[in-house]
Amino acid sequence: MASTLILGVLAWFHILSAVGWFGGDIVLIFGMEPKLGKLSPATRGELVTTLFPRLNRLEMIFATSTVVFGLLFAYEVTGGDLAMLSPSTPWGLAITVGGTLGLVAFLLEVVVDYPSEKRVIAIMKEMRANNQSVPPPELSKYHERSELAEMAVLVLLFITLAFMVAAGTL
Numbered sequence: 001m002a003s004t005l006i007l008g009v010l011a012w013f014h015i016l017s018a019v020g021w022f023g024g025d026i027v028l029i030f031g032m033e034p035k036l037g038k039l040s041p042a043t044r045g046e047l048v049t050t051l052f053p054r055l056n057r058l059e060m061i062f063a064t065s066t067v068v069f070g071l072l073f074a075y076e077v078t079g080g081d082l083a084m085l086s087p088s089t090p091w092g093l094a095i096t097v098g099g100t101l102g103l104v105a106f107l108l109e110v111v112v113d114y115p116s117e118k119r120v121i122a123i124m125k126e127m128r129a130n131n132q133s134v135p136p137p138e139l140s141k142y143h144e145r146s147e148l149a150e151m152a153v154l155v156l157l158f159i160t161l162a163f164m165v166a167a168g169t170l
Contacts, residue, residue, distance in 0.1 A: 006076055007073070007077065010072050013069040014073045018066045020066075021063045021066050022161065024055070024062060025150060026154065029147075029154060045128045049124050049128055052117065052120075056121070060109070067102065067103065067106050070099065094164070095163070095164075098162075098163030099160075101156050101160045101163065102156070105160065108156070109149070112146075112149035113150050113153060116143075116149065119138075120143050120146060123135070124139070
C-alpha cells in the first residue's frame with residue numbers, strides 16, 4: 001500500500017482541483033451568466049474577450065487535474081490492484097460510478113464546452129475588432145451549446161460528488 005503522505009497529497013490535489021472545477025462552474029452558471037445579458041453589448045464584449053479566455057483555461061486546468069489526480073489517487077488507494085474497483089462491493093460501486101460520471105463530465109467539458117466557449121470568445125473578439133453591435137447567428141448557437149454542456153457538467157459533477165462522498169464513508 002502507498003504511504004499515508006502520498007495518499008494525502010494525491011487526495012488534497014484531487015479535491016482542490018475538483019473544488020476549482022465545480023466551484024468555477026457554479027460561479028459561471030449562477031453568478032455571471034444571468035448578469036451577462038443585462039450588460040450593454042460593449043461591456044459584455046469586453047468582459048467576454050478579456051475575462052473568459054482565462055476562466056476557460058482555468059476550467060480546463062482544474063478539470064484535467066481533477067481527472068489525473070483522481071486516477072492516481074484511485075491507483076494508490078488500491079495499491080495497483082484495480083480489481084478493488086469492481087462494482088461488486090459498495091466501495092467499488094461508488095468509486096466506479098462516481099469516476100465514470102466524472103469522466104463523462106470531463107469529456108463534455110473537453111469536447112463540447114471548451115471548444116464552444118473558445119468559439120464564442122473568438123466571435124466576440126471579431127465583433128469588437130469590427131465595431132459590430134449585431135451578433136452573427138452562430139454566436140447564439142455556440143453560446144447555447146456551451147450553456148447546455150456546462151449545466152450537464154455541473155449536474156454530473158454534483159452526482160459524482162455524492163458518489164465520492166459515499167465511497168469515502170465506506
